[in-house]
Amino acid sequence: MNQKISEQEAIRREALQQLRELGINPYPSETYDVNALAGEILEKYPADDSLFGEVQLAGRIMSRRIMGSASFAELQDDSGRIQLYFNRDEICPGEDKSMYNTVFKRLIDIGDIIGVKGFVFTTRMGEITVHVKEFTILCKSLRPLPVVKEKDGKVYDAFTDPEQRYRQRYLDLIVNPEVKDVFRRRARVIQSMRDFLLDRDYLEVETPVLQPIYGGAAARPFKTYHNKLDTTLYLRIANELYLKRLIVGGYDGVFEFAKDFRNEGMSRFHNPEFTQMELYVAYKDYAWMMDLVEEMIEKIVLDLHGTTLIPVGEHRIDFRRPWKRYTMYEAILHYTGTDISGMDEAAMRSFADEIGVETDESMGRGKLIDEIFGEKCEPHLIQPTFITDYPIEMSPLAKKHRSKEGLVERFEAICNGKEICNAFSELNDPIDQRARFEEQLELGRRGDPEAMVLDEDFLRAIETGMPPTAGLGIGIDRLAMILVNKPSIQDVLFFPQMRPESSVTASDEKDEFTSAGIPEEWAKILPQAGYSNLKSLKEANPNKVFNQLCGLRKKMKLDIPAPKPEDVKKWMQDENG
């Protein structure tokens, strides 16, 4: 494997080599036992300076200030950063000062991982510092790290390019400590939710990601193939139909934190794979589920922030119970001033046109209501709000409303202008369910790529009998965005989906040249002379190439004989003809 390396990387590789020559293994195998963390020392030492008389810690070097025989560095471990003090005569008590002069000063770089042994003290400047008596190289870093500096809360040279931050998340985590914290908080959201559900004795389960029939949501799937079974499988878009089968099987409450996959556009609210928590509880209805959602989210927010009132973007959002509740018709009445509940499809369409909501002929009454709501109401719902009683056309898995014609028993919680959960009284009438699937099939025949497909085994399960059940889906990523106050889903996913990096590597170029009979030592250089492929080389003037190579040889102090002009000409002729 060859790769283009910058000057700084070359210097690090040289240092690596020198370490080996000094008999130091830059990548040792042994356990390095640690008895303290940076954050722990900074927290406890001020109260009791008799602590930490003998500490051993390990981490990455983040900065160095070398002044003759004394040096300061910063060590970063999982808990934070702490200053290190190195003194030549303490690192090297004997005559041989190379461990300090050579190894520490010349062969260690920012980014290297070391272990240190010493004691904690406070410098004249008042900074808690580890006085290092001994250090061990645990890993030599070959790439320069972005160096971010900070003073009084002001950050200098921050590592901010989103593309690099997402593609190289490890760098982001190393140099932007608040990013690490975001993911800790995300983990706490999930843990808090899990604790809540386990406290109620619901069973955490796992259901298939690979599904022969995808269902449970309106979305386009990813398609894959199983060789042995010779069958098409889909990555799940939801796990709803599997969890309901478990309710049929007799569990009273099941939930799953599920990775779902949807083959759709990407945006700051959409990643092709995302996490959803789905919960199904027997003998309950959607009104009961609304209370559960309120209680659960309020608890999570309290666990995370210690208060229910939190900043989100330019708003302050209060999750304290009870949340506002509107039916969909009420919400539309509230935001447009018009009661549309009695309108037929034609009246509704002209009303939509009137208020500037785009419609098309394929939209039925339910879709029109949904469009009006999405356009005129949803963006205004900043404080957590339940919207209830959705049109039946949009909800093929929800039970018909007990008293309102044309609606289903469904609610969503909207917060910060976005849906954060979706729930209903689950449809358990098998005849009705089959009819709803048939309607979906009809939509599919008319070309709706997101229409649901009919799952015969799921119907068989429902025919066996499912108790009345309340079901819930919460988008974990979207909830995390709100609770950690990040505007983009990419900020709460470690590795958001990105288009693959183009991979024209130096080795490809080199191989192309060597296979044309050009010696390897020159093939390596040619890209630097501006010839990225054989074609561009052959189009060039041989004398110019010869001169460039000689120039580069001198510039790079290459220890190889200069090429002969006739050799260069020979490389550039078409050796095939």
Added chain:
RNA sequence: GACUUGGUAGCUCAGCUGGUAGAGCACGUCCCUUUUAAGGAUGGGGUCCUGGGUUCGAGUCCCAGCCAGGUCACCA
């Protein structure tokens, strides 16, 4: 998918109406015995995203493409 902004050194960015590519940090060398984003001096480092075009001459102007961000559309 549409519109829009951006892509210049390892990182953050400047570069005017087109005229020899710059700064800070990082890196190398030398000096300095406790510094606080920063010691002093000095030096090296570039496929200016890619490919075409205009031009005597393109980082800069034009066209096409790639990648990313934002807005919208699609979408839970």
